[in-house]
Amino acid sequence: MAPILLNCMGNDHEYIKQQVQVKNPYLDTMEEDILYHFSLSTKTHNLPEMFGDIKFVCVGGSANRMKAFAQFIHQELKLPGNPEEIRDICEGTDRYCMYKVGPVLSISHGMGVPSISIMLHELIKLLHHAQCRDVVLFRLGTSGGVGLAPGTVVITDKAVDYSFRPQFEQVVLGKVITRSTELDEGVANELLQCSSELQNFPSVIGNTMCTHDFYEGQGRLDGALCSFSHEEKLEYLRKAYEAGVRNIEMESTVFAAMCRVCGLKAAVICVTLLNRFEGDQITSPHDVLVEYQQRPQVLVSHFIKKRLGHIV
Numbered sequence: 001m002a003p004i005l006l007n008c009m010g011n012d013h014e015y016i017k018q019q020v021q022v023k024n025p026y027l028d029t030m031e032e033d034i035l036y037h038f039s040l041s042t043k044t045h046n047l048p049e050m051f052g053d054i055k056f057v058c059v060g061g062s063a064n065r066m067k068a069f070a071q072f073i074h075q076e077l078k079l080p081g082n083p084e085e086i087r088d089i090c091e092g093t094d095r096y097c098m099y100k101v102g103p104v105l106s107i108s109h110g111m112g113v114p115s116i117s118i119m120l121h122e123l124i125k126l127l128h129h130a131q132c133r134d135v136v137l138f139r140l141g142t143s144g145g146v147g148l149a150p151g152t153v154v155i156t157d158k159a160v161d162y163s164f165r166p167q168f169e170q171v172v173l174g175k176v177i178t179r180s181t182e183l184d185e186g187v188a189n190e191l192l193q194c195s196s197e198l199q200n201f202p203s204v205i206g207n208t209m210c211t212h213d214f215y216e217g218q219g220r221l222d223g224a225l226c227s228f229s230h231e232e233k234l235e236y237l238r239k240a241y242e243a244g245v246r247n248i249e250m251e252s253t254v255f256a257a258m259c260r261v262c263g264l265k266a267a268v269i270c271v272t273l274l275n276r277f278e279g280d281q282i283t284s285p286h287d288v289l290v291e292y293q294q295r296p297q298v299l300v301s302h303f304i305k306k307r308l309g310h311i312v
């Protein structure tokens with residue numbers, strides 16, 4: 001049966017269950033597909049054998065965090081072997097790191113939309129070439145909180161842009177294409193349920209604003225450039241809060257949009273490192289920040305263990 005193509009807003013729900021869809025007719029005509037930034041290729045690697053059993057893909061900005069997550073999930077799933085010895089599948093490149101732990105893939109994506117978007121093109125092609133089915137993607141990140149105490153885990157309802165619109169704009173051949181950033185409601189609710197089963201686990205569902213910059217783009221007063229007042233900053237954050245925004249980060253809209261167009265269920269889970277109404281600098285001690293960053297990992301590990309029947 002011919003694949004059902006989604007339109008560019010990706011709102012054809014019929015399709016979502018099964019295989020990972022690439023939306024590029026040219027791929028089928030290529031003799032070899034080199035996933036350059038992963039240092040993998042359809043000719044030199046048996047992708048179905050290496051990755052065909054993947055069910056959960058977890059991505060996050062930092063290479064060290066995603067290695068730590070791979071080691072953590074290895075222990076949580078009680079898999080054989082030494083978690084200290086897991087190998088970076090992308091060791092042939094230093095762009096991204098990638099670890100496979102049973103049915104879980106853990107990958108770093110760097111900072112910002114361009115970096116994660118390159119990674120996602122190659123990841124989605126990888127899952128497609130490997131004939132993966134029923135895969136769920138999670139972004140495990142850090143963020144600035146909007147009216148929330150530091151350490152709160154935000155499960156994203158809608159990923160929104162700088163004007164609080166649930167959309168991502170991509171420039172293609174000099175024209176702007178707009179894609180929906182709607183995430184999977186069922187997965188978000190399942191994550192919220194998981195969070196209620198964990199002890200002392202502050203979490204909320206809310207909108208996540210994605211910006212193209214950490215400083216001016218997020219209304220910080222402490223960058224090298226600043227052209228607005230303290231009052232103007234607070235006014236923008238107040239408007240964001242009224243629009244349902246509870247945290248700010250830098251990848252969620254393109255992550256949501258690309259997953260949606262390709263029929264992948266996806267969720268964004270980011271811990272807040274500070275409350276942006278109270279400041280801009282991240283002042284918590286290193287050990288506190290490390291513990292905060294583990295919170296999305298703990299939540300997603302609980303979700304995965306439940307899905308795999310390790311917890312009833």
Ligand SMILES: O=P(O)(O)O[C@H]1O[C@H](CO)[C@@H](O)[C@H]1O
Nearest residue numbers: 060061111112141142249250
């Ligand atoms: O913690 P990660 O996943 O890197 O995400 C957040 O942290 C970075 C900024 O410090 C941005 O990439 C932002 O989205």
Ligand SMILES: O=c1cc[nH]c(=O)[nH]1
Nearest residue numbers: 142143144248249250
């Ligand atoms: O304030 C913050 C903290 C982490 N990541 C962001 O993008 N912003």
